[in-house]
Amino acid sequence: LVTLSKDDLEEITVISADSVSGEEKTFIRTGEARDWKWKNNTDLDLNKTLINGLADNVAQITSINTVSDDLESNSDVYGLKDPAHTIKIRTTEGEEIEIYVGSKSPSGTYYFMAVKGDNHIYMLGPTLYSYLVRELAEYIDLEKFPELEEQQFYSLSVQKPGETEPV
Numbered sequence: 001l002v003t004l005s006k007d008d009l010e011e012i013t014v015i016s017a018d019s020v021s022g023e024e025k026t027f028i029r030t031g032e033a034r035d036w037k038w039k040n041n042t043d044l045d046l047n048k049t050l051i052n053g054l055a056d057n058v059a060q061i062t063s064i065n066t067v068s069d070d071l072e073s074n075s076d077v078y079g080l081k082d083p084a085h086t087i088k089i090r091t092t093e094g095e096e097i098e099i100y101v102g103s104k105s106p107s108g109t110y111y112f113m114a115v116k117g118d119n120h121i122y123m124l125g126p127t128l129y130s131y132l133v134r135e136l137a138e139y140i141d142l143e144k145f146p147e148l149e150e151q152q153f154y155s156l157s158v159q160k161p162g163e164t165e166p167v
Contacts, residue, residue: 079103
């Protein structure tokens with residue numbers, strides 16, 4: 001299987017995971033602090049709980065059980081011929097790992113997975129999967145505005161370029 005562990009989290013420099021909409025989420029480590037950033041816009045801050053949860057779960061990826069030792073013959077049966085999700089990991093030493101996540105198990109609790117270059121089919125627990133299905137927007141830490149209620153307003157102005165109209 002994948003030979004990463006919690007101790008190897010510092011070795012991971014890139015995590016890519018596709019989302020339900022098909023949008024690829026690629027997160028990279030940047031700067032001296034090696035903070036996680038979205039590759040397409042490193043100026044945006046990420047939700048630390050989500051990105052650290054994804055990274056921790058990727059670093060600790062383990063299989064629950066080996067389902068088959070014949071990926072080639074069984075990939076269609078377990079949803080791995082056209083996987084639902086692909087996770088790509090790159091380490092500081094340049095090692096690249098690709099993990100494919102297929103169908104949900106009949107019990108509905110686990111997912112079938114395979115690792116590129118490995119002919120086995122494994123079962124993956126639901127925790128990592130819960131991070132994979134999140135959309136990119138959930139990972140971006142958007143600026144939070146205070147919630148305002150009607151009683152707090154005395155007046156409201158809507159400003160367009162060059163004009164101000166009282167409402």
